[in-house]
Amino acid sequence: MSLLEVEDLTVRFGDAVVVDRLSFSVEAGETLAIVGESGCGKSMTALALTRLVAPPGRIGGRVRLDGLDLTGLPEARMRAVRGDRVGIVFQDPMSALNPVLTVGEQVAEAVRAHSPLGARAARARAAELLDLVHIPDAHRRLDDHPHRFSGGMRQRVAIAIAIAANPSLLIADEPTTALDVTIQAQILCLLDELRRDLGMGLILITHDLGVVAETADRVLVMYAGRKVEEQDTPGLFAAPLHPYTRRLMGAKPRLTLGEPPPRQRLQEIPGLVPLPGAIPPGCAFAPRCADADAGCATVPPLQRHGRAAVACHKVELPAWTPRQVPRWTDRSQWRAAE
Amino acid sequence: MPTSLRYVFRRLVQALPMAFAIVLLNFLLLKLTPGDLADVIAGESGSATPEFMENLRRLYGLDIPVHLQFLNYIQGILHFDLGYSFRQGMPVGELILERLPATILLSLTAILFALLIGVLLGVVAARSRGSLLDEAISVVSTMGFATPLFWVGLMLIVLFSIELRWLPSAGMVTVGADYRGRWDEWLDIGRHLVLPAVTLSLFFLSIYVRITRSAMLEVYGLDFVRTARAKGLTEARVVIRHVLRNALLPIVTVTGLQLGAIFGGTVVVETVFGWPGLGRLAQEAVFSRDVNLLLGIFLCSSFIVIVVNLAVDLLYAALDPRVEVRQ
Ligand SMILES: Nc1ncnc2c1ncn2[C@@H]1O[C@H](COP(=O)(O)OP(=O)(O)O)[C@@H](O)[C@H]1O
Ligand code: SF4
Ligand SMILES: [Mg+2]
Numbered sequence: 035m036s037l038l039e040v041e042d043l044t045v046r047f048g049d050a051v052v053v054d055r056l057s058f059s060v061e062a063g064e065t066l067a068i069v070g071e072s073g074c075g076k077s078m079t080a081l082a083l084t085r086l087v088a089p090p091g092r093i094g095g096r097v098r099l100d101g102l103d104l105t106g107l108p109e110a111r112m113r114a115v116r117g118d119r120v121g122i123v124f125q126d127p128m129s130a131l132n133p134v135l136t137v138g139e140q141v142a143e144a145v146r147a148h149s150p151l152g153a154r155a156a157r158a159r160a161a162e163l164l165d166l167v168h169i170p171d172a173h174r175r176l177d178d179h180p181h182r183f184s185g186g187m188r189q190r191v192a193i194a195i196a197i198a199a200n201p202s203l204l205i206a207d208e209p210t211t212a213l214d215v216t217i218q219a220q221i222l223c224l225l226d227e228l229r230r231d232l233g234m235g236l237i238l239i240t241h242d243l244g245v246v247a248e249t250a251d252r253v254l255v256m257y258a259g260r261k262v263e264e265q266d267t268p269g270l271f272a273a274p275l276h277p278y279t280r281r282l283m284g285a286k287p288r289l290t291l292g293e294p295p296p297r298q299r300l301q302e303i304p305g306l307v308p309l310p311g312a313i314p315p316g317c318a319f320a321p322r323c324a325d326a327d328a329g330c331a332t333v334p335p336l337q338r339h340g341r342a343a344v345a346c347h348k349v350e351l352p353a354w355t356p357r358q359v360p361r362w363t364d365r366s367q368w369r370a371a372e
Numbered sequence: 373m374p375t376s377l378r379y380v381f382r383r384l385v386q387a388l389p390m391a392f393a394i395v396l397l398n399f400l401l402l403k404l405t406p407g408d409l410a411d412v413i414a415g416e417s418g419s420a421t422p423e424f425m426e427n428l429r430r431l432y433g434l435d436i437p438v439h440l441q442f443l444n445y446i447q448g449i450l451h452f453d454l455g456y457s458f459r460q461g462m463p464v465g466e467l468i469l470e471r472l473p474a475t476i477l478l479s480l481t482a483i484l485f486a487l488l489i490g491v492l493l494g495v496v497a498a499r500s501r502g503s504l505l506d507e508a509i510s511v512v513s514t515m516g517f518a519t520p521l522f523w524v525g526l527m528l529i530v531l532f533s534i535e536l537r538w539l540p541s542a543g544m545v546t547v548g549a550d551y552r553g554r555w556d557e558w559l560d561i562g563r564h565l566v567l568p569a570v571t572l573s574l575f576f577l578s579i580y581v582r583i584t585r586s587a588m589l590e591v592y593g594l595d596f597v598r599t600a601r602a603k604g605l606t607e608a609r610v611v612i613r614h615v616l617r618n619a620l621l622p623i624v625t626v627t628g629l630q631l632g633a634i635f636g637g638t639v640v641v642e643t644v645f646g647w648p649g650l651g652r653l654a655q656e657a658v659f660s661r662d663v664n665l666l667l668g669i670f671l672c673s674s675f676i677v678i679v680v681n682l683a684v685d686l687l688y689a690a691l692d693p694r695v696e697v698r699q
Binding site for chain 2: 084113114115117118121122130131132133134135181195196199
């Protein structure tokens with residue numbers, strides 16, 4: 035049984051379907067990256083997992099965490115799960131912290147929400163947590179307000195809050211998008227380190243394929259609220275299957291045998307992600323797809339093979355199987371090569 | 373903390389030009405009213421010779437150049453010498469000091485009541501946004517804002533004093549009451565305070581309802597509220613500690629801005645309810661054309677507004693840790 039099992043997760047605002055029957059799973063200690071352009075429904079997916087979608091949004095489907103079925107769980111019991119078994123880190127650290135409370139108060143509050151600790155013990159634990167996310171001088175900084183911290187440091191505080199109760203799953207929604215390039219790597223390192231040390235499953239939502247290559251075990255590619263591709267990271271970089279994924283990476287991946295794949299940002303693709311409620315019938319990517327033809331007028335079914343999945347009429351699974359992945363795409367070897 | 377001390381000092385210094393401007397304005401008004409003090413006294417006494425007037429002018433320093441008169445005026449103010457009310461036969465300063473406590477009691481009670489009820493209703497309205505309850509609160513608070521205070525006051529008197537006979541309608545104490553101790557007296561004042569305080573608060577209450585509602589809704593949409601929810605906090609804790617705590621900032625600001633208006637309100641309410649405060653004194657001064665007294669009250673209330681605004685600013689700085697940085 036996986037740590038997190040998601041089945042047909044759906045988020046709708048009225049008639050607009052923002053997340054469409056999304057299914058995936060995350061193992062303990064594993065990193066799943068969710069990629070896709072802005073507006074593809076990545077954040078909504080993250081919020082829907084813990085039922086934090088603001089009204090009038092409605093959530094459907096099943097979510098099972100640690101064997102506990104979150105579907106239909108009463109709100110009070112859902113609160114006991116939030117922050118306790120699942121921690122979330124949001125995109126913009128500048129606004130994710132309450133400006134009028136001290137950092138110590140905000141971390142301690144997360145601690146006390148799920149433990150019987152008293153104020154003093156929670157404060158000590160808050161200092162410990164700030165130390166764990168490598169904030170220098172953690173004890174002294176407890177009484178500072180967020181505006182005294184840089185963006186990177188604030189994101190560390192937000193991470194400390196998210197892991198305050200030792201969650202088994204950490205969701206990070208574009209945790210580095212709002213940060214300087216130099217800081218981005220540090221935050222990713224920290225997340226990876228915490229995942230390893232605390233044995234958490236990590237869902238990393240990102241724009242950045244470099245980030246994916248570096249940290250993710252598996253990748254889920256979303257387009258217009260749907261899963262269009264899922265693969266192990268090595269497989270994805272070796273042979274992206276869906277035309278959308280290929281476009282994201284640049285038309286032909288410039289991979290040379292024996293070398294790690296180049297770090298690259300998502301490519302700009304001409305055209306726009308369709309708005310929920312205005313998603314074209316058939317394949318949602320068709321208007322922007324170079325391979326589209328009359329056969330794409332129906333919604334392509336999600337084909338699965340092993341742990342790979344793709345939703346495109348022009349791709350046949352298993353045209354490719356994990357065994358065919360060249361040896362150099364083993365992640366441990368990229369690291370070694372660097 | 374030295375930074376906050378420096379902030380206090382800076383705000384104090386910033387308030388000085390304002391205070392000076394008010395003193396100057398007051399002096400100019402005094403000079404611009406037709407007839408000077410000598411004319412007033414002469415008018416009071418019924419007849420006066422030119423020499424008598426001349427002596428009076430010399431006695432009150434009215435024969436020297438205007439800028440020197442202004443310096444004298446400032447010096448007088450520094451000693452709380454605000455001139456003499458010939459109508460009331462008392463120094464203006466003493467008259468004001470005598471009436472000030474009643475007005476402070478009334479205003480404070482009204483503001484606290486308005487804050488308490490207004491913030492509560494604003495929170496309820498924001499929480500039930502778009503519902504019938506929200507609409508009802510909005511309609512009632514708009515009515516409170518638009519209805520003239522004196523009319524509300526009179527209606528309350530008709531209902532609670534004349535019809536129901538629950539509360540007294542005028543004054544601050546029962547005339548000729550024989551109190552059996554402190555408590556008795558306070559209780560009597562409290563009973564007299566209810567109607568005027570509620571009347572005065574209605575105007576502010578509706579402002580607090582709107583400000584609280586809109587501030588709450590604004591804060592609700594901010595990211596840190598989502599962070600708070602993601603911690604698994606109860607909704608009550610999210611609302612009070614995160615949303616309301618931030619929504620308080622605009623509420624405090626508006627309170628500061630409304631303090632000037634409350635003096636205007638006390639003139640009406642104190643007159644309707646015969647409340648022996650500064651507002652009614654001002655009304656008396658207007659109707660008896662007591663320029664000295666009126667300007668004295670104007671000066672005093674302006675200073676009180678400045679001081680209270682300063683206090684509100686400091687309160688704001690205490691509530692919002694970002695203030696020191698922004699400056
Ligand atoms: N409150 C809302 N009402 C209607 N649509 C919304 C609302 N919030 C977000 N959406 C829509 O949901 C879609 C997915 O948004 P989001 O999950 O934030 O995308 P991503 O995180 O991938 O950039 C967007 O097209 C957005 O317009
Ligand atoms: S189904 Fe057709 S339009 Fe859609 S991605 Fe595949 S080729 Fe392109
Ligand atoms: Mg997003």
